[in-house]
Amino acid sequence: TFLHEVVLSMASHFALSGLETQGWRAPMDCLRASEVCNQNSQCSSRFRIMRQCLVGRDRTTMLGNRECQAALEVLQDSPLYDCRCKRGMKRELQCLQSYWSIHMGEELYETSPYEPMHLSDEFRLASIISGKPCNPCLDAAKACNLNDTCKKQRTALMATCSSATPIQQVHEPCNRKRCHRGLRQFFDRVQTEFSYPLLFCSCRDKACAERRRQTIMPACSYEEKTKPNCLELRRTCRSDPLCRSRLADFHMNCQTTPHSITSCPNDNYHGCLVSYVGLIGSDVTPNYVDASHTNITISPWCGCRGSGNHEAECEAFLRDFRENTCLRNAIQAFGYGTDAGLVPITESQSAVPSVQTNLQPAIITKHVINS
Amino acid sequence: AKKRAKPCSLREVEVTVSQLGLGYVSDETIVFHYCSGKCTTSRKNYDLTLAFMKRSRLLTKYEKDKARHSPCCRPTAYEEDISFLDNFNKYHTIQEFSAKAC
Amino acid sequence: AKKRAKPCSLREVEVTVSQLGLGYVSDETIVFHYCSGKCTTSRKNYDLTLAFMKRSRLLTKYEKDKARHSPCCRPTAYEEDISFLDNFNKYHTIQEFSAKAC
């Protein structure tokens, strides 16, 4: 964590000194940034040292080492420092690996490697549902069935996530890893115009809400016999660059933000939904926990039993999903259409602590004694 | 005048899965493609010969009934399987149920 | 008990060219292969669905008539062309007249 701070703070220092003018600092994708760095002898040698610094067993001692810190100082100045990655870009995974090779501090909440998202019309379009259908989720299924790509991908997903075929003999419920890959493939290949309504349709009854819950085929992709500890799940996720990036992206774009109308960063619902969908098919796949149509509760499949002294941190991680005002507003806005007159619950109204650093609103009551 | 029969071609109709009559109960709507129309234009010498031989009793009564002397309007290829969620929240897949070409 | 319908398969009959009814006059004898028999075992979900929809009036009357809800016993390949000398000592060739597979 120390190094991460150093990295952040160094940036501001160099920024001040006007290095941007050298043209290195325009934000580029991390693949390009690594190439640029490798073409510069000073940068590439430091980058190699940096990698060795990270590989060392006891990272903290290694990072205390003079040479590592010197390598870091040079890298602050390279385009690597500010680089970002685009969702769905070519060689996205390598880009993310480059990013994490220089941002390796383990924070409660990490900075997302993805480029910030702008409010897109696509969101408004997809979310405005013509007329007031009685079961929007059923209509979403219809729209998917009538679209060739969506229909094909949905059938492929169903085949991947259903129980073992006779060839596998053993009657294991399903191959969870393969199902996760299938889910990522589904959301990568199907236009959001068809995939998002399946996930975020608004429901007025239990059947519709259960259909919505079934979209990611939870029997295979979500539920498991035992619930792992959430911090253990987060650790597993952070050991995989893709999962780590998607989790950081979710935390950043769905972070309940006080003093905003929507409770979302930059009031950007779309950014939150995109980063939520980015998590589907990862180790931290989230889903609706029940078929309640009145009160949406979303959670990864994990619990806080066995957290020991980290229980507060574990519960904070769970709250980022289960009591996330921004995420809930974003889903409802999508489902009911942004002009549905639904006033989003703002952060202060909800007795829910902010996402950052497991803070909770100071519940202050007043009592006056006239002296 | 009698309506001239359209040539054999692909038609479609939007139905719910329940309306397919396969026993699944699901309100999901899907498109069912099927082949309909006449095939006279694609007859061969075989058809002419068989029609003649059936008329001239060169085939046994029994054989005659079961031999077709004109091409049928049938699918030559089927669409990929389709999956849906039924009303009991179970996923199913149906193979070879909708025509792709006739 | 009622004679069980044989499944669709290749049959043959020996006839003279004249008996083909194509207008040629020749006493040469040839073997005519044709397809006959029932196809229920090769029905697909398509057939079950189409049959049900025809019965439950989801298709227009016109569509219904021209759509077949079960496979036909038809050739899937034809034998090579056959040539013969007619009674006026002229050679002729007939294409795709005898079935090779059903």
Added chain:
Amino acid sequence: GLYFPQRVYTESIYVGQLQGSQVLQVHSMRENPTERPYFTLCSHRDTYASWFHMDEATGVLSMNKTLEWSDFSSIRSSLVRPVKDLNLKVGVSSVPMQKALCPFLPTVEVKFMFINDTAPSCGQVELKTLCFPDKVSNPHITENRMPGALRQLRRFTHMNICPNYTISYAVEAVSPAPFAVDGSTSELVVTAPVDREESEVYHLDLVCMIRTEEKLEKFFSSLHVNIYDEDDNPPYMNGTDTEDIKIEFNRSEGTVYGTLFVYDRDTTPVYPTDLIQNKLVGTLTTNDSWIRNTTTIEHKFREEKAIFGNVRGTVHEYKLKLSQNLSVTEQRSFQLDYLVNDTTFPGPEGTVLLHFNVTILPVPIHFSNITYFFTVSLKATTYSQIGSVCVDNCLKFKGIDVTYQLEIADRNISADAQSCYWAVGLAQKPNEKTGVLYVNDTEVLRRPQCQELQYVVIAEEQQNKFQAMTQLVVIFEGEADLMRLDEQRVLPCAEKRQRGECEASRGLGAPTGRCQWRQGRDKGISKKYSTCSPDLGTCPDAYCDAIESKNISICPQDCSSQPIIGGYERDLYGIKAGHGTCYCFSGKCFCEKDELEVFPICDDVCK
């Protein structure tokens, strides 16, 4: 050693914060009386770090300079916002040290929200903001530790907004709690060591009193102090420490027997995995190599609250587990002792000893002195199931592999007589426990001398090749079917789609010679679909048994693996549920509503 009672400190600061003014106080808790914290600001690399001064002894952060408007715009931030975050890192050590040691110290994050505005004037400010920040993070202290200050309740950055007001704090709690407020410093202090096993969290009410010129206003804010655990409780047993185990028929590797519970009032974290706090380590105290090679102890633990007075504790489960298959001849009794040691518990009583009294009984492979008698109708067709053979207790066997064979009882009979014995066969699926007898050839049954057959059944246990034998008599009775020869052709029952057709035909595997019809009642896709079967007792039963798997035509409803046409559900094989009537042609199955039979397949259109 020293530890921080919270992970993050947050506070807002304004333009105009005066040089020398205090902005925030960091605290560190001590583990022993001699310890003394030395604080240091670790973020020396950040430009804005130099704006702050850290008092090494008190942990108070104050301003090295007055904050200007230009300072705000100098802070780089990707988002254009009226508030910018200044992230600092504070380290603590029990000895004075320089910044270079920061990477090796426990550190805490200090986040200032630098507001692009001056502090509100006394008239504008909401009084409660003088008392408490918007966000309150819950502190934590470790049990059994020294008393000490854990938080500064004053808001340094807001204290001087109304200089004429006096602000003081107090703390209240519903139930007695060892917390107080230091009147002079306004620090929240824990006054005595706490015991987590008594209470994991203290819910405090902080009271802030503001005396203005005219009145005294009180503001309340709730604060939850979490108590961190340490391994200060030994494992203990509740009731018996001995478990008697009898191993007889279930002798397969991986089987677990018996359970002994060990309790521990401390928590056992599953995360982070490398942390070994409160992990119980067990060792077999015996050095008998057989016991060590054959058995092991399976240990699982789970967190429980209710049984520990609503405070999280750990319940450990210990079971005896076979690490290899046991031979049927194995017979021994022994006591297995297992020492469980709480490696991180400092005291001497950190261990408990578990006792497993194990008795392993041999398993005789023998038929109890019976002769199997089976009667079969002469009408039975090939593959009809006659019955099953099995040594004593065979259905309870696990890890014991017994195969069965059929042999002619009297070897000296004539070749012609021997040919009769073709009539009956015996089949057994891998890891199936019984042998199944079936009609193998119906032709020989036409000869009178073949209608009573004397066999010997031989059971052989595969590991030790033990054998057991018994007599088996099969009597064919009744009359054969008087159908004409061509009609005697045996067809798969599953092809029949109606009751009449079904019950009139001789089907493969039909003990009565006739197929049996099952009429379904349900509307949609149902497990009770209508179908024609050789024997409703074994088909369909969702299991492709030893005989059915010999020929797909016997019971495709259980054994087919091809896609099914029509509405259906399937587990691994066969038809678990079907729509209307299910019928099959050599493994290819259809399930459709039976009205279709009424509907002429080939109407005028198909001609």
